[in-house]
Amino acid sequence: MYGGGNTFEGIKTDSIATEDPTKLAEFEARIERGEKIEPADWMPQLYRKQLIRMIEQHAHSEIIGALPEGTWITRAPGFKRKMSLMAKVQDEVGHGQLLYSAAETLGKPREQMIEDLINGKSKYSNIVNYPTFTWADCCFISWLVDAGAIVNQLANAKGSYGPYCRALDRICAEESFHLKYGHHCVIYLASGTPKQRQMFQEALNRWWPPMMHFFGPSDKISAHTEVLMRWKVKMGTNDEMRNQFLDMYVPKIWELGFTIPDPKLKRVKRQVSGNTLNLIGKNLSA
Amino acid sequence: MDHTPLKELLYKMADDQLILGHRNSEWTGMGPLLEEDIAFSSMAQDKVGQSLALYTLLHELGESDPDTVAFTRNANQFHNCQLVELPNQEYDFSLIRHFLFDTAEALRFEMLTRSSHQPLAQLATKIRGELRYHTLHANTWIKQLGSATPESISRLQKSLEYALPFALGIFETSLYEKELIAAGIFEGEQALQQKWLAKIESILSQTSLQLPDLKLIQPIVGGRQGKHTEHLQPLLDEMSEVFKIDPTAEW
Amino acid sequence: MVSKEQILIWLEDVKDPEIPVLSLIDLGVITEVVVDADQVTVEMTPTFVGCPAMDYMKLEVETLLKTKGITPHVNISFKKPWSSDLISEKGKAALKKYGLAPPPSNKVFTDLEILETAICPSCDGDNTEMKSPFGPTLCRALYYCHDCKEAFEQFKPL
Ligand SMILES: [Fe+2]
Ligand SMILES: [Fe+2]
Ligand SMILES: [Zn+2]
Numbered sequence: 001m002y003g004g005g006n007t008f009e010g011i012k013t014d015s016i017a018t019e020d021p022t023k024l025a026e027f028e029a030r031i032e033r034g035e036k037i038e039p040a041d042w043m044p045q046l047y048r049k050q051l052i053r054m055i056e057q058h059a060h061s062e063i064i065g066a067l068p069e070g071t072w073i074t075r076a077p078g079f080k081r082k083m084s085l086m087a088k089v090q091d092e093v094g095h096g097q098l099l100y101s102a103a104e105t106l107g108k109p110r111e112q113m114i115e116d117l118i119n120g121k122s123k124y125s126n127i128v129n130y131p132t133f134t135w136a137d138c139c140f141i142s143w144l145v146d147a148g149a150i151v152n153q154l155a156n157a158k159g160s161y162g163p164y165c166r167a168l169d170r171i172c173a174e175e176s177f178h179l180k181y182g183h184h185c186v187i188y189l190a191s192g193t194p195k196q197r198q199m200f201q202e203a204l205n206r207w208w209p210p211m212m213h214f215f216g217p218s219d220k221i222s223a224h225t226e227v228l229m230r231w232k233v234k235m236g237t238n239d240e241m242r243n244q245f246l247d248m249y250v251p252k253i254w255e256l257g258f259t260i261p262d263p264k265l266k267r268v269k270r271q272v273s274g275n276t277l278n279l280i281g282k283n284l285s286a
Numbered sequence: 287m288d289h290t291p292l293k294e295l296l297y298k299m300a301d302d303q304l305i306l307g308h309r310n311s312e313w314t315g316m317g318p319l320l321e322e323d324i325a326f327s328s329m330a331q332d333k334v335g336q337s338l339a340l341y342t343l344l345h346e347l348g349e350s351d352p353d354t355v356a357f358t359r360n361a362n363q364f365h366n367c368q369l370v371e372l373p374n375q376e377y378d379f380s381l382i383r384h385f386l387f388d389t390a391e392a393l394r395f396e397m398l399t400r401s402s403h404q405p406l407a408q409l410a411t412k413i414r415g416e417l418r419y420h421t422l423h424a425n426t427w428i429k430q431l432g433s434a435t436p437e438s439i440s441r442l443q444k445s446l447e448y449a450l451p452f453a454l455g456i457f458e459t460s461l462y463e464k465e466l467i468a469a470g471i472f473e474g475e476q477a478l479q480q481k482w483l484a485k486i487e488s489i490l491s492q493t494s495l496q497l498p499d500l501k502l503i504q505p506i507v508g509g510r511q512g513k514h515t516e517h518l519q520p521l522l523d524e525m526s527e528v529f530k531i532d533p534t535a536e537w
Numbered sequence: 538m539v540s541k542e543q544i545l546i547w548l549e550d551v552k553d554p555e556i557p558v559l560s561l562i563d564l565g566v567i568t569e570v571v572v573d574a575d576q577v578t579v580e581m582t583p584t585f586v587g588c589p590a591m592d593y594m595k596l597e598v599e600t601l602l603k604t605k606g607i608t609p610h611v612n613i614s615f616k617k618p619w620s621s622d623l624i625s626e627k628g629k630a631a632l633k634k635y636g637l638a639p640p641p642s643n644k645v646f647t648d649l650e651i652l653e654t655a656i657c658p659s660c661d662g663d664n665t666e667m668k669s670p671f672g673p674t675l676c677r678a679l680y681y682c683h684d685c686k687e688a689f690e691q692f693k694p695l
Contacts, residue, residue, distance in 0.1 A: 039686055039687070040686075063315075063320070066314060066315040067315045070311075070314045070315040070316075073308075073311045073312075073314060073330075074308050074311060074312065074521070074524045074525055075524055075525065075527045075528055076528070077357075077528040077529050077537035078353045078357065078529075078537060079334070079338045079352055079353060079356065080592060081537060082334060083331065083334060083335060083338070083587055083589040084589040086311055086314070086327065086330060086331045086334065086587075086589070087331060087587075087589040087590075087674065087675070088589075089314050089315065089327065090314065090324060090327040090328065090331065090673070090674070091673055091674060093314070093315065093320065093323050093324050093327065093673075094324060094672065094673020094674065095673065096320060097320050097321070097324065097672075097673060097679065097688075098673060098688065100320070101681075101687065101688035102687075105686055105687055110320075135528045135531075135537070163687055166636055169636075170635075170636065170637075170690075173555055173556060173557050174555050174673070174674070176554075177554045177555050177590065177593075180554070180593065181589075185537075188536060188537055189537075192532075192535050192536060192537075193532050193534060193535045195531065195532045195535065196532060196535050196537075199531075321668060321669040321671070321679070324669065324671050324672070324673070325669060325670070325671040327671075328671040328675055329671075331585075331587040331589070331675055332585065332586065332587045332675065333587070334587060335585065335586040335587020335588065336586050336587065338586075338587075339586050339615070405615075408614075408615045408616060408618065409586075409615050411615075411618055412586060412615050412618040412619075413586060415618075415620070415695045416585060416586060416695065419670050419671070419693070422670055423670055423671065
């Protein structure tokens with residue numbers, strides 16, 4: 001699970017001036033043509049550094065993200081849920097494993113990454129620090145935090161660095177299974193007893209603000225990332241990702257009869273290929 | 287035909303897998319190494335899945351459905367050996383337990399591929415293949431850490447001595463040994479224990495670990511009859527925690 | 538009633554939920570399709586006993602056949618247990634293209650030492666090393682290719 005929002009605060013682009021201009025031009029042309037950059041290929045220092053940082057943060061988020069859900073494995077109600085949850089949480093740790101391997105191809109050993117995680121030098125998604133008080137919290141994560149992660153990961157899978165993209169392709173295939181599982185869990189709560197509905201509504205109220213922060217600060221206040229977009233390291237702005245998530249999932253949450261604790265979310269009718277769909281307009285940064 | 291002996295066999299196997307599966311799952315996210323984290327999670331999934339398959343066989347023999355059986359009984363109705371219910375403690379103990387238990391389990395299912403109860407023989411054929419990865423994992427680490435540093439060796443040695451009396455409880459004699467053997471359902475706990483001993487001796491002999499004289503060890507039994515340590519009931523309470531919030535609900 | 542062949546063609550569209558390039562037929566978890574006068578029966582078996590996706594796979598088979606106007610009986614059993622040898626040649630090629638090393642024949646899997654190397658799906662070399670018999674999912678092990686300097690997963694022999 002990874003939102004990717006706070007990865008690129010205040011990057012320094014000075015080092016680009018010291019790169020070999022011919023190589024840099026060739027590198028940029030390759031990316032422009034949609035080619036993938038492989039571990040042994042030439043790449044600018046800044047590209048390497050930012051990718052390590054991003055993939056490493058992503059990996060940490062998967063590992064730490066296993067904990068809030070992992071504590072529910074023993075408590076998961078019944079074999080069906082339990083076996084899916086076990087597999088899901090293990091997948092997340094497995095994602096960490098794949099991502100550390102992808103980051104290692106850029107020259108930073110895994111031990112170093114883990115050390116930086118433990119001593120606080122490297123960051124990870126803040127959402128994984130929130131506790132899960134009830135089974136419904138765990139269901140919120142499986143469905144919606146994973147959904148947010150998919151939005152981000154699908155975008156990143158179209159990036160320029162080969163090993164990261166290949167890892168993400170496989171990760172996304174698994175995430176879509178997580179999403180299905182999480183959605184089923186929530187549907188059962190939604191169509192269940194009053195107690196179950198209440199449990200999920202409370203979880204939604206708790207998790208909505210961190211869910212919005214998951215995608216990072218608003219574009220207005222986040223750092224300039226033009227070069228990283230050109231190099232296909234960052235594949236979309238924080239607000240684009242957040243809005244994509246809202247467009248896709250707010251209607252689904254409403255459909256289940258839950259209230260989202262954000263009075264600024266509005267239902268708007270939008271005409272999409274002949275069908276009238278309920279979509280949303282939002283104004284989060286105001 | 288009276289299925290009591292068969293059911294008793296299935297119950298103890300299913301309960302072993304269910305409880306150790308839960309203990310293994312407690313390593314998810316906590317493993318000392320990413321790979322160990324994943325290994326214990328994988329084995330947890332295998333074991334819980336295998337317990338479900340065994341409870342399903344019991345259901346086919348007229349017992350309640352798997353969820354009811356697994357998540358609503360109290361400790362005194364469980365037939366697992368006490369070894370599997372002990373808390374994980376440090377990694378050295380978890381590893382030793384995994385080695386001692388899974389060696390026995392792999393051999394048990396190997397024997398059961400020849401069971402006269404066809405559904406059990408089919409399932410055992412399947413599970414035997416999966417358990418190869420469990421014993422591969424256990425043997426690799428026991429060989430490696432059992433010969434590595436003075437600390438790893440002394441930790442494993444201590445855990446081995448602590449776990450052995452419980453491990454001998456795996457083979458607690460069933461009330462129905464004779465019937466099971468006569469009906470060709472299972473070759474019996476004694477036969478299993480002999481194979482197990484040969485196997486663990488052969489692995490331990492490749493390490494600096496010493497296997498104590500088993501004749502001097504008093505096995506800790508009772509698990510098969512519903513006698514458990516104080517550690518089982520809290521785990522069972524945890525397993526049914528969500529169900530109890532609203533017993534009428536479907537989750 | 539439709540033919541068994543037709544049903545097998547339709548079922549090609551049901552993929553492994555975690556490996557979208559691999560159909561359930563090629564994976565080998567659909568072990569039998571029987572067409573009687575008025576009933577279609579599909580026999581399935583899980584890859585691993587603890588496979589969490591079995592329910593979803595069963596549901597997808599039922600849903601797909603319903604769109605063709607058939608309400609099948611789908612049975613899950615261990616009568617014909619799954620083995621990695623049941624993955625078709627087409628399935629193995631798809632796995633490799635997807636970046637997962639296909640499993641070696643289960644028949645060579647008598648001695649576990651054999652698992653120490655695998656063929657790298659990207660360079661076809663065997664300068665590889667097993668990192669862990671337990672990979673990101675139950676059915677995969679983790680390897681490292683010293684030539685590509687990249688980790689890869691292998692679908693485990695079972
Ligand atoms: Fe993930
Ligand atoms: Fe996920
Ligand atoms: Zn290679």
